[in-house]
Amino acid sequence: MAARPANPRMAADIIEAAATLVEEFGPEGITMRMVAERIGYSATTIYLYFKNKEQLLDETVNRAYDWFAEALERAQTGTTAPERIRQGAHAYVAWGLANPGMYRLMFEWGYLGDISEDAIFARRAGWRRTRNVLERGVEDGAYRPDLDSALAADTIWVGVHGLTSLAISGRMFGNPGVADPAVVNARSHQLADALADSWESAWRPGLGAS
Amino acid sequence: MAARPANPRMAADIIEAAATLVEEFGPEGITMRMVAERIGYSATTIYLYFKNKEQLLDETVNRAYDWFAEALERAQTGTTAPERIRQGAHAYVAWGLANPGMYRLMFEWGYLGDISEDAIFARRAGWRRTRNVLERGVEDGAYRPDLDSALAADTIWVGVHGLTSLAISGRMFGNPGVADPAVVNARSHQLADALADSWESAWRPGLGAS
DNA sequence: TATCTAACTTAACAACGTTTACTGACAGGC
DNA sequence: GCCTGTCAGTAAACGTTGTTAAGTTAGATA
Incomplete structure (x- = not known):
């Protein structure tokens, strides 16, 4: 045919x-x-x-990572490090809430298949950017000089992922299922700010280590 | 037969x-x-x-929530609020890493079915305990008097869930798949402490709001 | 002893991921 | 102008999944 x-x-x-x-x-x-x-x-x-469904989804996820990285990059327009961290955190959560199905596939769907080294590298682009921003923040004096930028980047990732994951799952707002999107959005925004506040407090210079 | x-x-x-x-x-x-x-x-x-597979898994999850709550309760032996928060955070992550399959079923598996109000209430036992500890911390002067305990409890949950979820998924340590458990454990412990540090910095009294 | 029923099984259903074997349509060589 | 090969796609089937319908069997009751 x-x-x-x-x-x-x-x-x-x-x-x-x-x-x-x-x-x-x-x-x-x-x-x-x-x-x-x-x-x-x-x-x-x-x-x-x-080859099979797994490979199809792997490549679909690879493309989604590119979109995701672009969205994060576009959002970070600020001039100071704390500003960019805050913008990145908000953009992360916003992207996840806008693309919950894809987000779950990217970050929660079983264990990783045999993806290439290149794909792994690409998938960590956002993390590397975050780390760079943090290091510039240390140089500028916005953060403590002894800040461990890798640990801090992980901390940020952990926070925004936890927020996004719980918001998507509908388990965070008292009721099961996906609640009113406006409520989810407002609460998520509030939480993202709370997270950013706690990071900035902990990383502010002149307070001594940890 | x-x-x-x-x-x-x-x-x-x-x-x-x-x-x-x-x-x-x-x-x-x-x-x-x-x-x-x-x-x-x-x-x-x-x-x-x-009734079906979904109901079986729902009830399995209900029982797991009880185990989980018990584990968290057992761990919080400290006398001060910050101590108990720290112990709870570590116990949360430790339980997730020890029961990754169940943890994923509990917190990441699709949307919630039509579980009962009672089940919802039971599943939020840990959150309520956290909130109570925080409120006692405010009364004791360990935390700022204007601390929003519900927001702070959500912040804590978001942090420990994000850490647990990413650690389980194997996506956090540079390489795909589940890395060496000892490495995952050490890094998770370090991150849990970093989270606790940032919360305590942000919620310490006398620093002014947010 | 005959009947009823609770507890469980076998057989089957549609839908799933995937494989095997097939069907055409075009390209190139003669 | 025809043969042949290959490429692009399909239909049919396999084993497995969740689930349902129709038995089957052992004990309780009459």
């Missing part, structure tokens, strides 16, 4: 369909047949472009 | 089997047939005691 490169961007289209469906039905709701139907092919066709 | 209450504790046994298998194979690895085989019955028997 078919022949010759009907669509040279086939792999990209499959990934795009997968990304859309992950967002619509969550990581647990996506099936190969659904992805196939969305691009107008049969399920077996996907296997011509991807 | 069988007849009359062969086992009056059937439901409890099924839950126990499910809990063991969740820990061994993770939330995504457990199947009804596996649970059935473990208790020596056929898969359909489970449906005599539970």
